[in-house]
Amino acid sequence: MRFRVGLVGLAAAVVGLTGCGGLDAQTGADGNKGTSSKTDVGDARAKLAKLTVKGRAPRTGFDRDKFGPAWADVDRNGCDTRNDVLKRDLRDEKFRPGTHDCVVVSGVLEDPYSGKTITFKRGQDTSSEVQIDHLVPLSDAWQKGAQQWTATKRKEFANDPLNLLAVDGPLNGQKSDSDAATWLPPRRAYRCAYVARQIDVKAKYDVWVTSAERDAMDRVLGSC
Template identity: 75%
Template sequence: MRVRALMAGLATMAVLTGCGGLEAQLTSPETSKPDSASVSDARKKLAKLAVKGRAPRTGFDRDEFGPAWADVDRNGCDTRNDILKRDLTNEKFKSGTHDCIVLSGTLKDPYSGKTIDFKRGQDTSMDVQIDHLIPLSDAWQKGAQRWSETKRKEFANDPLNLMAVDGPLNNQKSDSDAATWLPPRKSYRCTYIARQVDVKAKYELWVTSAEKDAMETILSDC
């Protein structure tokens, strides 16, 4: 029943916000490897993205994108738990939360390829973090500061732009774009870049020339 509720909630959000297909949102990034058609589509979308310099970071604040991990799809679970539930396996949930709060599970980290045992706790929760493929600060400097508060909240909680990943690598990435950071696991870079392009195209964010060059280089080798 919770899975059906999640799918129904995401379907509603897709209608309201123009989100991509549910398959892209509900499929774990680890298992959604791009085929030649997806790579070709990413190249076409990348070619259409506007190329500009970074706008000033002035005015950026996490709060500009709404409260962290809001329940935007109204399924009763916050976005962080939705993504943990989507991307982890062997999950165990806190009793009484209708299979919402993830207490533990296993992540096959897409960025490194290693297996991480997740356990909720003060000293362990951050071993697995939820990464914004397009960081909020990067989005802010490439178009998002012009958006409405509602659109920024949607962006921050869009499953298409979110993945459960290794915490230290997420910290290493910080607010970098493709020109300055790529996953160390080279076999995942095609998927990573294709997904970033999907997000940028969906939200009409621009790219810098260095970022576009980096993306084109990765896609040319896919």
């Protein structure tokens, strides 16, 4: 399936986040299955230094729909992006019969943001306990370059597995559209991997950073 091929590419990117001199992040930089990795601080700093630094543009005109339908099946593997990410990030997952292992109905998340173990069960009152976070929020991207993108690029950004992570729902709501200057995961052991991955996403899509955001990212990397 094309998405699985994409995840191989993501795994290669994660290898780029691992190496000597890094801080063990406990949970992998890809947030996947609770695997362990180390953040390559030098690589993250080099990418951060190349990001454009300027002020945040007005939020005027932002609309979720401008990034395409929510959780579109962009890789055409028969599963929407939300289910693809749940399948990637949960363990012991179970699927709705007849969906070709597509619709995830339950599983266990080792939440990278809090360190909690969360049992996921699909349902009207329970699905929101695990949400899919855009590490670089769509609104943040809109104010830092995405207004000028094509609709195709915005849709790709919104559904890129590099920018998506299954996390604790309430913490995702708390984060909202914050950047690194105003919100970081409460679990300090994950902050290096979190910031490094935000930098990867911003570098990939040429999303700029504010000076406060750059300084916050630099401080986190300095503690790794």
